Amino acid sequence: MSNRRRDAVHEVLRQSEGFRSAQDVYAEMRAEGAKIGLTTVYRALQALVDNGQVDVLRTGEGESVYRACASGDHHHHLVCRRCGRTVEVAGPAVERWAEAVGTEHGFTEITHTVEVFGTCPSCSANVKAG
Amino acid sequence: MSNRRRDAVHEVLRQSEGFRSAQDVYAEMRAEGAKIGLTTVYRALQALVDNGQVDVLRTGEGESVYRACASGDHHHHLVCRRCGRTVEVAGPAVERWAEAVGTEHGFTEITHTVEVFGTCPSCSANVKAG
DNA sequence: CCCGATTTTGACAACCATTTTCATTTACGC
DNA sequence: GCGTAAATGAAAATGGTTGTCAAAATCGGG
Ligand SMILES: [Zn+2]
Ligand SMILES: [Zn+2]
Ligand SMILES: [Zn+2]
Ligand SMILES: [Zn+2]
Numbered sequence: 359m360s361n362r363r364r365d366a367v368h369e370v371l372r373q374s375e376g377f378r379s380a381q382d383v384y385a386e387m388r389a390e391g392a393k394i395g396l397t398t399v400y401r402a403l404q405a406l407v408d409n410g411q412v413d414v415l416r417t418g419e420g421e422s423v424y425r426a427c428a429s430g431d432h433h434h435h436l437v438c439r440r441c442g443r444t445v446e447v448a449g450p451a452v453e454r455w456a457e458a459v460g461t462e463h464g465f466t467e468i469t470h471t472v473e474v475f476g477t478c479p480s481c482s483a484n485v486k487a488g
Numbered sequence: 489m490s491n492r493r494r495d496a497v498h499e500v501l502r503q504s505e506g507f508r509s510a511q512d513v514y515a516e517m518r519a520e521g522a523k524i525g526l527t528t529v530y531r532a533l534q535a536l537v538d539n540g541q542v543d544v545l546r547t548g549e550g551e552s553v554y555r556a557c558a559s560g561d562h563h564h565h566l567v568c569r570r571c572g573r574t575v576e577v578a579g580p581a582v583e584r585w586a587e588a589v590g591t592e593h594g595f596t597e598i599t600h601t602v603e604v605f606g607t608c609p610s611c612s613a614n615v616k617a618g
Numbered sequence: 619c620c621c622g623a624t625t626t627t628g629a630c631a632a633c634c635a636t637t638t639t640c641a642t643t644t645a646c647g648c
Numbered sequence: 649g650c651g652t653a654a655a656t657g658a659a660a661a662t663g664g665t666t667g668t669c670a671a672a673a674t675c676g677g678g
Binding site for chain 2: 418
Binding site for chain 1: 626627628629630635636
């Protein structure tokens with residue numbers, strides 16, 4: 359099932375370094391002349407998430423942000439809190455730990471969320487130079 | 489700096505098993521006859537969080553939920569996705585992993601968020617019993 | 619093509635947790 | 649008591665997200 363709008367939204371995310379909000383994607387597309395509505399952007403993002411083609415997470419301010427990740431497999435993110443640059447990281451150790459801590463307490467169907475934040479090399483440099 | 493309202497809100501959280509939303513806490517206090525405003529509940533919760541006396545996290549639906557944790561030290565949570573029952577867990581391995589994965593990519597000032605979800609023993613039992 | 623059926627779209631309104639405003643009440647120092 | 653500063657809360661504003669629904673695009677025969 360293909361969809362032109364959905365592909366356009368997906369493409370915007372592909373061109374992005376880090377996570378982007380729906381409003382943000384919408385603004386960029388409009389700025390570039392695309393004739394698309396905010397509602398459709400939300401729907402496209404939701405569809406991409408449901409399809410596993412895009413990762414989503416919540417910011418501390420309660421905003422959903424999206425990213426087209428290279429890997430379709432389960433992974434986590436190392437995000438620069440200044441510029442948003444994101445690196446995909448695998449963490450077998452964390453996967454095992456989460457599973458272990460869950461079963462240890464008798465819990466089943468264990469899932470987890472893990473995000474790592476920091477200041478990336480270039481942003482650190484800018485701060486020093488700043 | 490003491491504060492009657494703040495203590496009342498803190499007490500409600502202490503009596504709770506898992507994380508509670510601001511609206512939820514407010515509703516309970518009103519139901520018990522307390523004469524308090526929603527705004528004040530929000531302010532009290534924020535103050536408790538700033539003071540490190542309460543942990544906060546965001547639900548998938550974008551709602552902030554709060555919990556009075558026994559430990560003031562850095563820790564994480566194992567939360568039952570059905571009844572909300574929460575266990576505080578320490579994870580030295582995760583702490584080291586997060587720090588390592590960050591420095592490995594040249595990131596500094598590394599922080600992280602980790603939450604583990606599952607179905608607790610009693611909820612599993614209830615499901616089987618139907 | 620032509621038309622009716624189906625899906626997609628998007629302007630606008632509705633939602634809802636949270637924040638801001640601001641007038642009133644309470645607490646504190648003297 | 650009195651004056652000042654802090655706390656309170658009702659009501660309005662905010663803002664991201666979702667629901668509504670009629671118009672527009674797409675599809676599939678005939
Ligand atoms: Zn950066
Ligand atoms: Zn994982
Ligand atoms: Zn449970
Ligand atoms: Zn930790």
